[in-house]
Amino acid sequence: xxxxRRTNILGLIQHIATAIKDYWYLxxxxxxxxxxxxxxxxxxxxxxxLVFLIWPILxxxxxxxxxxxxxxxxxSGILVRHHEHxxxxxxxxxxxxxxxxxxxxxxxxxxxxTASHEEGKPEARLAAVPLTVAQEINRLRQAxxxxxxxxxxxxxxxxxxxxxxxxxxxLADLIKFSLTSLIFLPFLLVLLGLYDKLPHSWTNxxxxxxxxxxxxxxxxxxxxIIGLTWLVAFVGTLLHYYRFTLTRDGDQLHTAKGLVxxxxxxxxxxRIQALRFKQNPLRRGLHLQTVQVLLASKAAAxxxxxxxxxxxxxxxxxxxDTIHPFVDWLPTQTPSLTxxxxxxxxxQIRNAVLTVLLPALLIAWLWPTIGWWLFPIWLIIAVAAxxxxxxxxxxxxxxxxxxxxxxxxxxxxxxxxVPLQNIQSVRLSQSIWxxxxxxxxxxxxxxxxxxxxxxxxxxxxxxxxxxxYDWYRTHS
Numbered sequence: 001x002x003x004x005r006r007t008n009i010l011g012l013i014q015h016i017a018t019a020i021k022d023y024w025y026l027x028x029x030x031x032x033x034x035x036x037x038x039x040x041x042x043x044x045x046x047x048x049x050l051v052f053l054i055w056p057i058l059x060x061x062x063x064x065x066x067x068x069x070x071x072x073x074x075x076s077g078i079l080v081r082h083h084e085h086x087x088x089x090x091x092x093x094x095x096x097x098x099x100x101x102x103x104x105x106x107x108x109x110x111x112x113x114t115a116s117h118e119e120g121k122p123e124a125r126l127a128a129v130p131l132t133v134a135q136e137i138n139r140l141r142q143a144x145x146x147x148x149x150x151x152x153x154x155x156x157x158x159x160x161x162x163x164x165x166x167x168x169x170x171l172a173d174l175i176k177f178s179l180t181s182l183i184f185l186p187f188l189l190v191l192l193g194l195y196d197k198l199p200h201s202w203t204n205x206x207x208x209x210x211x212x213x214x215x216x217x218x219x220x221x222x223x224x225i226i227g228l229t230w231l232v233a234f235v236g237t238l239l240h241y242y243r244f245t246l247t248r249d250g251d252q253l254h255t256a257k258g259l260v261x262x263x264x265x266x267x268x269x270x271r272i273q274a275l276r277f278k279q280n281p282l283r284r285g286l287h288l289q290t291v292q293v294l295l296a297s298k299a300a301a302x303x304x305x306x307x308x309x310x311x312x313x314x315x316x317x318x319x320x321d322t323i324h325p326f327v328d329w330l331p332t333q334t335p336s337l338t339x340x341x342x343x344x345x346x347x348q349i350r351n352a353v354l355t356v357l358l359p360a361l362l363i364a365w366l367w368p369t370i371g372w373w374l375f376p377i378w379l380i381i382a383v384a385a386x387x388x389x390x391x392x393x394x395x396x397x398x399x400x401x402x403x404x405x406x407x408x409x410x411x412x413x414x415x416x417x418v419p420l421q422n423i424q425s426v427r428l429s430q431s432i433w434x435x436x437x438x439x440x441x442x443x444x445x446x447x448x449x450x451x452x453x454x455x456x457x458x459x460x461x462x463x464x465x466x467x468x469y470d471w472y473r474t475h476s
Contacts, residue, residue, distance in 0.1 A: 004064040004075060008107050011127030015056035023051050065126055067136050072112065074124050086124060088141040090114045092271055092297040095122070096134050096264040103262075110134050113297040138266060142250060165248040165325035169241065169312055177290075177313035178237040180282040246310050248326045253293075255310060265308060267295055273422045273447050275327055276307060277319060277415040284413060289316045291323055294416075294448045306449060330417055335404045337394030340442065340460055340468070345390035347439075347459045352386030353379060385411065393457050397471060405444060405455050416455060418446055426472040428465055440465040 030044045055078075063076045074084040091112055098108040110129055111122040126133065169177075242259035253272075256264040274294040283289065291311035314322055320332045342348070360378040364371030392408030401420045406413070427443040434440060442465040446453045457465075 002066055002068050004066045004073070006064055007060065007126050008105070008128040008130075009060075010102060010105065010107060011109075011129075012056060012060045013101075014109060014127035015059050016052060019052050019056050026051060060127075065124075065129075067133060067140070069140065072124065072137060074126075084124060086112060086114060088137065088143075091137075091141055092267070093295060094134060094137060094141070094266040096262075096266075098262040098264075100260055102128060106131050108134065108262075110137070112137075134264075138252070141268075142252065164250070165246075167246040167311070167322070167326075169244040173313050174238065174241060174244070176286075176288065177241065178234045180280070180286065180288065180313070181233060181237050182280050182282065183233045183237065241309075241312055244312055246326060253310065253326060255308065267293070267297075267308065269327065271296060272327065274416050274418040274453075275323070275330055276417075277316075279316070279413040281411045283313070284411075287316050288313050289319045290314075291319060293327075294446060294453060296447045297449065329402065329419060331398055331402070335398055335415075335417075336396050337404065337406050339396030339464055340394055340405070340457055342390045342393045342457075342459050343461055344437075344439070344459060345387055348390035348393075349383055349386035352382040352389070356382045385409075390459070393460075395457060397468070401475070403444070403468070405457065407455060407457065416446075418444065418455075420472070420475055422446060423472060423476070424452065426469050428469045430462065434459075434462075438462045442468060 026044075026048055030048060058078045059076075062078050062081075063074070065075075066073045070087060072084075072086045072088070074082075074086070076082050076084075091114055093113045095111040095113070096108050097111070102108055107128045108131055110124075110126045110133060112124040114123045239259045241257045244257040245255070247254045247256075248269075251269050252266055253269060254264060254266045256262065272293045273296060276292045276294060278290045278292060279288070289311075290309060290313055292307040292309050295308055310326065311319070311323060320330060320334075324330055324332050356378050360371075360375050364375050388411055389408045392406060392413055395403065395405040398404055398417075403418045403420065403423065404415065405418065406415045408414075424445040424447055427445070428440055429443070430440045438461065439459045440462045442457045442460055444455045444457075446455065
């Protein structure tokens with residue numbers, strides 16, 4: 001594969017689809033042109049042909065790639081030529097996407113991310129290439145010498161290309177994961193927001209027809225809307241995580257999922273920044289957890305919270321034992337969280353109440369009929385959220401080189417395990433009022449995606465927070 005070659009002609013479909021996604025509004029502008037001179041109309045048609053057909057063809061023709069022994073080389077550009085040389089040791093993640101129409105031809109899309117790629121955009125994207133391309137890149141990537149800035153000691157002794165662990169989600173677990181997902185809430189808010197966009201004649205007709213059953217109509221409509229959005233989210237989650245598999249192959253983790261589009265992500269173990277156990281309110285009640293890894297790439301942008309999911313759902317009692325063969329620096333025993341516990345819950349409750357107080361008063365003033373009825377509900381939720389955040393803040397040092405941090409926000413519990421070498425910085429902050437109570441805030445910065453993940457534990461005993469700060473200064 002050392003000779004430069006083009007992607008398959010089916011890759012042209014991807015270029016056209018990208019153009020439509022980016023410039024769809026040109027269709028709207030053209031359709032809105034009524035009674036314009038003919039030359040303007042034909043000019044608009046030519047512009048659309050250029051944007052949606054001619055330009056994608058030129059992009060496909062001018063893009064070539066070569067898989068050499070030391071790097072992936074890509075030549076692209078129409079008016080300005082670009083030449084990219086990507087050493088295999090610099091690759092953060094390798095993502096493979098196989099749409100259903102590519103499967104019969106044994107083709108797939110390959111996306112490559114390095115630490116220097118642009119925000120939300122992979123360093124390299126090959127729209128339709130044979131399956132052997134990604135396999136060859138993975139082989140050369142594992143054989144490439146690691147960068148001196150990395151810490152591969154966590155995977156020492158693991159022979160390359162030797163599968164050491166495998167997991168595939170069962171149908172029952174996939175259904176549990178889809179049923180307990182809260183992804184339908186954003187869809188619900190969007191759908192409710194569309195109500196004001198409907199023609200007033202429609203909404204007035206609905207209200208007039210159901211005026212004698214106003215309460216029942218409102219309740220029934222709300223139930224139907226919630227049910228529809230939940231059903232759409234349920235089916236979407238099933239399709240997205242269909243036949244989810246996790247494999248450890250030497251020093252690489254591979255996840256694969258999806259029915260309409262089979263999405264495979266490969267990441268070296270030494271590129272994992274942290275490991276997170278997450279529980280939303282529904283899964284907490286059922287003692288279920290979702291396990292994710294924080295990567296220095298955007299490969300998992302479509303996963304929950306933009307982090308790579310490696311175990312969609314699992315019972316919390318066996319979660320650490322199940323994940324240990326894949327990430328062997330994770331301890332299997334239950335971690336102690338007492339070192340960084342909050343001693344006074346009042347401060348978190350006060351902050352939560354102050355956060356919702358002004359919006360709640362504003363709603364009550366603008367819509368007094370329903371606003372004052374909702375006002376005590378807002379306060380009760382705020383008190384409960386503040387108490388939850390305070391009671392579930394915790395953490396501590398494990399094995400002298402591992403830090404566990406637990407936070408609670410919006411009734412969601414996050415427990416994050418961070419190796420010492422992956423901590424970017426530690427901050428200790430204290431207001432003038434906190435000095436008298438001997439409390440402090442501790443912030444741990446971790447690289448995540450193209451930016452930073454700041455995990456903040458608030459109102460900790462100053463002595464304990466200072467101990468973590470000194471520990472990091474001494475050992476980093």
